[in-house]
Amino acid sequence: MSDEEKPKVSLSEPEVAMDEELVNIDDFAEESEPELTEEEELRSENAELKDRLMRALAEAENQRKRGERDRRDAEVYGGRKLARDLLSVYDNMKRASESATDEQREANKSLFEGIDLTQRELISTFAKHQITPIAPEVGDKFDPEIHQAMFEAPMPAVKAGHIIQVMDEGFMIADRLLRPANVGVSSGG
Secondary structure, three states: OOOOOOOOOOOOOOEEEEOOEEEEHHHHHHHHOOOOOHHHHHHHHHHHHHHHHHHHHHHHHHHHHHHHHHHHHHHHHOOHHHHHHHHHHHHHHHHHHHHOOHHHHHHOHHHHHHHHHHHHHHHHHHHHOOEEEEOOOOOOEOOOOOEEEEEEEOOOOOOOOEEEEEEEOEEEEOOEEEEOEEEEEEOOO
16 A cells, blocks of 8 residues: 555544544544433533532531631630639639738738638639639549649558649639649558
8 A cells, every 4th residue: 555545644633544434533422422401401500509509508507606616615715814824813812811820810800801802802703704613622532634643642541542632723614624723642552
């Protein structure tokens, strides 16, 4: 076969030589796929748009719920840093009140009444903001969720894992720990 007799095939067009006649690949592809009617196309488009709308509505509802939860959390837990700073004021007032002897209290009666009133007002303000004290007692079981062990000492008279001394009260803000109670724990006998 000479060069003139060979069929010419162009690689730039989507055509393939078959038995000496040219066939368009696009024509062949259309035959294998059934054509959708206009109504079916509209139904398909409608279903797709409905699906997208439902997803957008669900996302908007989730966003609204997330925003509401974040707002509530900010309202309850937003003052956490300030509350944590005020705990040292509470501790110092409590220490001042507890360390005074009866003679000192009598000599400075109005001063200690002022300290006690201020301390009660601070506790009342804490309660308004859902800040509650964690006040463990000697003999209570140690709970690592709300207590922090400052030391462990062998105490034959006290069961292992029970509190033998309370250094500082802890505090919760709503259902979250603001500061653990600092305690000493028995290691047993």
